Amino acid sequence: MLITIKLFATFRQDRFRVAERDVAEGTTVADVLRALDIDEPEVGMLFVRGRHVETDRVLVEGDALAIFPLVGGG
Amino acid sequence: MHKIYRVNMTDLSVKVEPVPAEWAGLGGRALTSTIVAAEVPPTCHPLGPNNKLVFAPGLLSGTAASNAGRFSCGAKSPLTGGIKESSAGGTSSRIIARLGIKAIIVEGQPAGDAWYALVVGKDGVEIREETETLGLGTFATVEKINARHGEDFGVITLGPAGEHMMAISNISVKDPESKIRSFGRGGLGAVMGSKRVKLLAIDPTGGAPLALADPAKFKEANRTFTKTLADHPVSGQGLKKYGTAVLVNVINEAGGLPTKNFTTGQCDHHDQISGEQMYDNIVAREGEPSHPCSPACQIQCSQVYNDKDGKYLTSGFEYETIWALGADGMIKDLDVIAEIDNVMDDLGVDSIETPVMFAVAMEAGLLPWGDGARMLQLLREDIAKATPLGRLLGGGTGHVGRAYGLTRIPVVKNQAIPAYDPRPIKGIGVTYATTTMGADHTAGYAIATNILNVGGKVDPLKNDGQVELSRNLQIATAAVDSTGLCLFIAFPALDIPACLGSVVEMLNARYGLALTGDDVVALGKNVLKIEHAFNLAAGLGPETDRLPEFFELESIAPHDAKWDMDQKELATFWNF
Numbered sequence: 196m197l198i199t200i201k202l203f204a205t206f207r208q209d210r211f212r213v214a215e216r217d218v219a220e221g222t223t224v225a226d227v228l229r230a231l232d233i234d235e236p237e238v239g240m241l242f243v244r245g246r247h248v249e250t251d252r253v254l255v256e257g258d259a260l261a262i263f264p265l266v267g268g269g
Numbered sequence: 270m271h272k273i274y275r276v277n278m279t280d281l282s283v284k285v286e287p288v289p290a291e292w293a294g295l296g297g298r299a300l301t302s303t304i305v306a307a308e309v310p311p312t313c314h315p316l317g318p319n320n321k322l323v324f325a326p327g328l329l330s331g332t333a334a335s336n337a338g339r340f341s342c343g344a345k346s347p348l349t350g351g352i353k354e355s356s357a358g359g360t361s362s363r364i365i366a367r368l369g370i371k372a373i374i375v376e377g378q379p380a381g382d383a384w385y386a387l388v389v390g391k392d393g394v395e396i397r398e399e400t401e402t403l404g405l406g407t408f409a410t411v412e413k414i415n416a417r418h419g420e421d422f423g424v425i426t427l428g429p430a431g432e433h434m435m436a437i438s439n440i441s442v443k444d445p446e447s448k449i450r451s452f453g454r455g456g457l458g459a460v461m462g463s464k465r466v467k468l469l470a471i472d473p474t475g476g477a478p479l480a481l482a483d484p485a486k487f488k489e490a491n492r493t494f495t496k497t498l499a500d501h502p503v504s505g506q507g508l509k510k511y512g513t514a515v516l517v518n519v520i521n522e523a524g525g526l527p528t529k530n531f532t533t534g535q536c537d538h539h540d541q542i543s544g545e546q547m548y549d550n551i552v553a554r555e556g557e558p559s560h561p562c563s564p565a566c567q568i569q570c571s572q573v574y575n576d577k578d579g580k581y582l583t584s585g586f587e588y589e590t591i592w593a594l595g596a597d598g599m600i601k602d603l604d605v606i607a608e609i610d611n612v613m614d615d616l617g618v619d620s621i622e623t624p625v626m627f628a629v630a631m632e633a634g635l636l637p638w639g640d641g642a643r644m645l646q647l648l649r650e651d652i653a654k655a656t657p658l659g660r661l662l663g664g665g666t667g668h669v670g671r672a673y674g675l676t677r678i679p680v681v682k683n684q685a686i687p688a689y690d691p692r693p694i695k696g697i698g699v700t701y702a703t704t705t706m707g708a709d710h711t712a713g714y715a716i717a718t719n720i721l722n723v724g725g726k727v728d729p730l731k732n733d734g735q736v737e738l739s740r741n742l743q744i745a746t747a748a749v750d751s752t753g754l755c756l757f758i759a760f761p762a763l764d765i766p767a768c769l770g771s772v773v774e775m776l777n778a779r780y781g782l783a784l785t786g787d788d789v790v791a792l793g794k795n796v797l798k799i800e801h802a803f804n805l806a807a808g809l810g811p812e813t814d815r816l817p818e819f820f821e822l823e824s825i826a827p828h829d830a831k832w833d834m835d836q837k838e839l840a841t842f843w844n845f
Contacts, residue, residue: 203518204511204545212540239502240722245524245535245827247726261522265502267721267760268513268544268570268588269714 196220196256198227203263206233218254225250227260239265270296270326270371270479276387276394278464279318279377283394288371294780296328298354298750299796300372301343305352306799308374311806315347315456316434316463318378324365324425324469325373327753331366331479332487334775335495336755338362338563346455348436348622348665349682349707351804353455356711356750358562359442361423361469365389366753367476375464384432384467388418391475399467404429406615406653407441407449414470415447423471428617431458432467433655435663437618437626446573448584449614450562454709455684456665458617482781490774494758497768498567501761503723508570508757509559513588514544516688516716517596523720523729524827525694527686528596529638530628531679534690534825542595542603547574547586550603554579568757574607583611589710592688593624598631599639609641612648618663623648625685626666633673677819682707682809692820692830694719694729699739699834703814703842705800711756713743717763724763732834736842744845748793752776794845801843811840 201213210231218227224241228234228250241248242261254260273292275284295303301323313319322344329337340362346353365373368391379385386399401417402410407428414424423443430438438458439451452458481487499505507515520526521539528536540546551558551574559569562585573584586607594606613620627644630636636643651659661672666685670678679686684707691698696715704712715738719729727734742759749756752772761768773784804813820832 201522203522204507204515207545240519240522240720242522245522246730247523247720247722247728263519263522264507265722266507266511266515266519267503267717267723267757268508268516269711269716269757 198254198257199259200227201259201261203261204266205264206262222254223250224248224252224254224260227254228262233262237264239263270366270369272369273371274373274389274394276373276375276396277377278375278379278385278466281379281396283396285393292371296330296751297325297341297753298343298356298747299792300325300751301341301354302352302796302800304372304374305343305345306803309345311345311803312808313345315345315350315460320345320460320463322375322457322460322464323372325371326362326366328751329775329779330362330753332481332775332779333565334491334754335498335565335567336758337753338565339753339755340365341750342440342452342457344457344460345807346457346707347459348456349684349809351682351707351807351809352705352800353457354706354750355452355454355457356756357442357450357452358566358755359423359444359450360564361425361442361471362753363564364423364471364473364476367473367479373469375461375466378463379465384465387466387469388472389469390472402467403432407617408615410468411443411447411449414468418470418472420447421473423473424468425471426468427458427461428615429653429655430616430618430663431462433660433663434459434462435618435652435660436665436668437622437663438462439617439619441614441617444562445564446584450585451614451619453619454621455707479779481779483778487775487778490771490778493767494771494775495567497761497765497771498758501764503760504568504757508568511544511548512570512572512586514547514586514591516588517543517591518545519720520689523693525690525720525729526592526596527679527688527690529599530597530632530677531690532677534693535827536596538601539596541601542591542606544588546603550574560584566755568755570757576604582607583614586610587620589688590620590624593621593628594641597628598624598644600641601639602641605641609644609648612645616648616653618652621687622665622685625679626662626669629666629670629675629678630662632677633669633675677823678817680708681816682813684708689716690825691816692825692832693828695732695834696727696729696735696738698816698832699735699839699842700743702816702839703739704743705797705804711746713739713746714759715739715742717759723760730828730830732838735834736838740842740845743797744790744793746793747796748789751792751796814839
């Protein structure tokens, strides 16, 4: 199934901004992080379709997953 | 810090007064709000002789504490009609503190047409008639004062907008590079202008490092504090690299980035105006990605942003400004946004109120969406010169919206709502509605816990727990605003217990006290209550603790969210 992955801030370095990936049914957010070589403690926020998700979230066809490191501002 | 300077502009006299015992334990916001509440009649006209403008360094300003370089300015606000405290960086806070000055109170109003400069020194204040800098922008004014007095002087000044007493005007503070930091919100520039004070020049001569009750303990606590700032990913790395503008993509992704005057929560060109894009441009053009706004800042969220030719365009290029111009006003070119930012700094106008006002003016048809060139023209030709059109715009967001008969006017207590839509991020809506300041994200930054997963997690789209979250944050913020510390210490403070403990220890070691965390919370509560009582007496009752109606009537994409918090639940905010 096709999903979209969006990376932000330092996670873009040596990776990409946005990419489509064909992944197996049942793929979780944690699986995606592992494939991208992103350590979970580095992750600050995860969004699917604009909602916060946890790493055990099972992705479905057409999902857009946004991955942010710990950042803030104000 | 053992003296209060009281400058009476009615008879052009100055008194140096001892600090009353009940003010001794106060600084920053706690002190400005206490003085305003004690001495300013809540029903007075903000631009009349009974209003007072108060500057106060924080409780830790002037010490070696990291990030303690901020100070507060307070008055009754001509924008909100309520009490106002605004915080700024720059070099003046440390100088004022090291001169032993607890607060500077500017009161009264001169009868004639003359303008004045206040030269603040170790023995008092000299009131001099000012002519040379009148009509000049803030950058040129700083240059003139540097040349007149020396680069080591602090400068606190108005731009043209403050001289014209516009509600969008701010008060600018010289930073370490002789650029500008701002007491941004609430139209405080108009209050200073109403007293015909163009500028304060702060003479560092005779200033001395502050005496500490327990130097060893202070040093140790500051070491711990500094380590927590370095250890937290937001204050230690994130802000330094991308600045606050890293939030453009975060808030866009969360569906809460107010776009095209708050009609949708995501912006198609978000990547063009993002912190990531800003960083790439800065590096490619040999600017500075990280930069301190005040001495001893180690977070360094500021930056120097150059144009395509490598020439200085602006610094202190903030998320709020970029959002307001780029998403709310639909300007797609980050370089144009930077140029407007610099012009706003030069005119001395609030870079939240002004662009949010322009987005409302765009909706009104006064200028096309995204037309940065026309906006620059209106700033330079109309606002700077106070033409009738400039005065219409200079009245702020609410003023322009009313003039054009609009209903989608994003203000609370007549102050523009900043960069987070309250419908899909409900915690910040509680802060906008209830804070004594009018719509102000910094008063209780619920974004931390609603979106950034700092200080725990509270679902942004649900009402549950938001009043309590905002209350706790507003109390803590009022306390932090009293210390002279940058509010961004809240990121480690929310996640690392040793952070707040070390701040309390620094206060104890500075003053020889035995405060606990509970005492600091009590200070924060007391500040909010003093401010609330002032607002109630000024006519800002519970009916003004609410968001504009359009948030209840219009749902916002992508979450199809409306503001639906019960007004009675909101009112429980003040149950403490």
